Amino acid sequence: MSSPVQFVIREGGTVIFRRMSGGGEADAERWVLIPPLPTIEEFDDWGQDRFHPGPDAAFLIDHDERRLLVEFSHSYAYDDWDSYRRVYLRVLQHMWPDWRTGWAYAGTEEMLHHLGLEPAEVCPPYVPPPPTRRVHRRPPRHLRRRRPKNKHPEPEVEKTYVARNELDTGLLTVDDGTEVRAYALRRRLPERLASGEEILARLPEEALCGSRKAMPVDGMHLDLPARTGGYWTTLSSLPVHHDDRFPRWPGWSWEFWEDDHHRQLDLARGAVTLPEPDLDTTLLDFAERHRQWRLEPDYVRDLLLEQITGCTEDEKYDALAALIAAMYG
Numbered sequence: 001m002s003s004p005v006q007f008v009i010r011e012g013g014t015v016i017f018r019r020m021s022g023g024g025e026a027d028a029e030r031w032v033l034i035p036p037l038p039t040i041e042e043f044d045d046w047g048q049d050r051f052h053p054g055p056d057a058a059f060l061i062d063h064d065e066r067r068l069l070v071e072f073s074h075s076y077a078y079d080d081w082d083s084y085r086r087v088y089l090r091v092l093q094h095m096w097p098d099w100r101t102g103w104a105y106a107g108t109e110e111m112l113h114h115l116g117l118e119p120a121e122v123c124p125p126y127v128p129p130p131p132t133r134r135v136h137r138r139p140p141r142h143l144r145r146r147r148p149k150n151k152h153p154e155p156e157v158e159k160t161y162v163a164r165n166e167l168d169t170g171l172l173t174v175d176d177g178t179e180v181r182a183y184a185l186r187r188r189l190p191e192r193l194a195s196g197e198e199i200l201a202r203l204p205e206e207a208l209c210g211s212r213k214a215m216p217v218d219g220m221h222l223d224l225p226a227r228t229g230g231y232w233t234t235l236s237s238l239p240v241h242h243d244d245r246f247p248r249w250p251g252w253s254w255e256f257w258e259d260d261h262h263r264q265l266d267l268a269r270g271a272v273t274l275p276e277p278d279l280d281t282t283l284l285d286f287a288e289r290h291r292q293w294r295l296e297p298d299y300v301r302d303l304l305l306e307q308i309t310g311c312t313e314d315e316k317y318d319a320l321a322a323l324i325a326a327m328y329g
Contacts, residue, residue, distance in 0.1 A: 003056035182272035196248025
């Protein structure tokens with residue numbers, strides 16, 4: 001079964017919702033990479049006329065305000081999720097220089113918020129059917145089993161914070177004025193933001209780290225003397241109004257860094273190191289994924305490698321965007 005994809009298009013004041021399931025996420029990513037962008041007329045007879053609040057990929061195409069928002073959650077389909085996502089957003093900027101392109105950090109809810117809509121207006125809440133009445137009869141006393149009491153309950157806190165593996169990691173750095181400590185935690189940034197200062201007393205020692213082999217999916221920095229904090233993410237799990245939801249951090253000031261993990265690394269002052277992917281390899285992998293199906297992967301990689309050798313970063317992105325446009329032009 002292919003991945004469900006949600007399109008939200010506004011044109012001339014009219015908004016339509018289209019849920020696609022035929023081409024999957026990869027084809028949908030390509031639809032907004034290659035000119036022209038889909039219009040209401042083109043999508044009038046496509047897909048299902050409905051709004052899906054939790055698709056694997058979602059795209060907002062606002063022709064009225066020239067705004068393009070994207071998000072996709074199929075991170076397990078990529079060898080390097082963070083690098084692929086960053087290249088995709090940069091290519092969008094090159095393809096649509098007159099549009100404001102970006103990532104929907106709150107997912108489809110952020111797309112509806114941009115249009116001035118609420119989720120309940122386009123997707124009514126699920127109402128479960130009334131429960132069926134069941135007659136419960138207790139067994140005879142001699143057949144009842146008593147549940148043994150747990151005399152040694154395990155602590156609840158530490159196990160919920162420690163990262164399970166390299167790919168399921170959120171980075172937390174804490175500056176107490178004398179040193180910076182780095183913790184590899186589970187990727188639950190909204191929960192950490194909502195936990196308040198009590199999170200400082202619940203950080204397990206086994207989560208301390210000095211380096212990571214894979215890029216975390218989100219991060220959070222706390223400066224205790226200055227009572228300031230910052231956070232970033234590559235996912236779409238934040239609430240729409242995440243920037244003003246800090247009731248349990250009285251007296252703190254916060255800053256949202258979008259997906260810029262370098263801001264956290266600068267404040268960490270060398271307490272932790274993260275891998276820096278090779279840009280050329282990432283661009284070649286991206287071109288191979290989005291190649292025209294008639295072209296061989298090696299041919300596409302060799303062609304792009306010849307064009308980006310010895311170029312600046314911006315020139316490399318220009319070459320990648322030009323190659324994709326030429327393959328589907």
